[in-house]
Amino acid sequence: MSGIGHNSENIAGDRLKSFVERIERLEEEKSHIAEDIKEVYSEAKGIGFDAKIIRKVVSRRKMEAEKRREEDELLELYETKVNSLQDMME
Amino acid sequence: MSGIGHNSENIAGDRLKSFVERIERLEEEKSHIAEDIKEVYSEAKGIGFDAKIIRKVVSRRKMEAEKRREEDELLELYETKVNSLQDMME
Amino acid sequence: MSGIGHNSENIAGDRLKSFVERIERLEEEKSHIAEDIKEVYSEAKGIGFDAKIIRKVVSRRKMEAEKRREEDELLELYETKVNSLQDMME
Amino acid sequence: MSGIGHNSENIAGDRLKSFVERIERLEEEKSHIAEDIKEVYSEAKGIGFDAKIIRKVVSRRKMEAEKRREEDELLELYETKVNSLQDMME
DNA sequence: GATGCGCTTTAAATGC
DNA sequence: GCATTTAAAGCGCATC
Helix, strand or coil, X not given: CCCCCHHHHHHHHHHHHHHHHHHHHHHHHHHHHHHHHXXXXXXXXXXXXXXXXXXXXXXXXXXXXXXXXXXXXXXXXXHHHHHHHHHXXX | CCCCCHHHHHHHHHHHHHHHHHHHHHHHHHHHHHXXXXXXXXXXXXXXXXXXXXXXXXXXXXXXXXXXXXXXXHHHHHHHHHHHHHHHHC | CCCCCHHHHHHHHXXXXXXXXXXXXXXXXXXXXXXXXXXXXXXXXXXXXXXHHHHHHHHHHHHXXXXXXXXXXHHHHHHHHHHHHHHHHC | CCCCCHHXXXXXXXXXXXXXXXXXXXXXXXHHHHHHHHHHHHHHHXXXXXXXXXXXXXXXXXXXXXXXXXXXXXHHHHHHHHHHHHHHHC
């Protein structure tokens, strides 16, 4: 079960295990939050809201935020190009 | 623009907004954890581990855990049956 | 190798094979189109366009189209609700 | 609104638009084929096949095809080596 | 119980 | 060649 070299041989295994466990802990937290979200939808449903509508509102707001971010990136990209052109003309 | 009934008319809207914001906060937490997980994979990769392998180990352990849970449920089911039989014989 | 019942036993297999082949043909077409898209990006790049910008423009237009569709669905959903309320009051 | 330089200033824009539209057309075709594939799966499901199984068969065949291709490439590589050796000995 | 939809995860492409 | 970003596949849930 143990012998010369045993410890060093398992260092990789130990580190692997450590990574796996850290990931598992985080995955668990993630699952827990996902459940919390479900509960919020359930609660809303319980007082008469249509989950579908809430879902749409949430996704709509998300899309708007993404679009804004996307536009900023595009603008930045254009500016980079313009600067490159200016550099070329100097 | 405002008048009798205005506040009451918006109660639904306020509650909707409240739900939406709670969900958004939770979604944000979830995203954050997802990023943390990615970082762990990156860190592992950084010291020479193949992310793909870690992924396999994690999913394998998850499957084993689920299998065990299912078997426990099955066992529990059997025990319930046995108890029912015992009750019938009393 | 053959005998009574052989043909009927393989009917399911034949149909499965048929489905698989149809899917494979379609997948092939899909891959081909994907390659065509790549070529367009390459061509654009070849005459000095930044593929990244084109990509952004394409995705931006797509998002706008989706947003419009999404809003229509939301509106429709609201209308459904209003109709339900009206039905309740009749 | 228009004047000297106007047309030339927009040539880049026109070409960009042209590329974007070509890509969008191709993307649309691709989406259409993806839908066709889904329909085949639905049809198969409709006569009692499990889509999951078909999916497995398709991916298995794909992997086999790739494997064969890789082996061919390897063989080709060997042949190249052999030819090189022969050339060296002449 | 079947069907469609959304989300998650995995695979691939591109640029640095 | 690696790391980011983007597309596709697969899965699970909610609905009807």
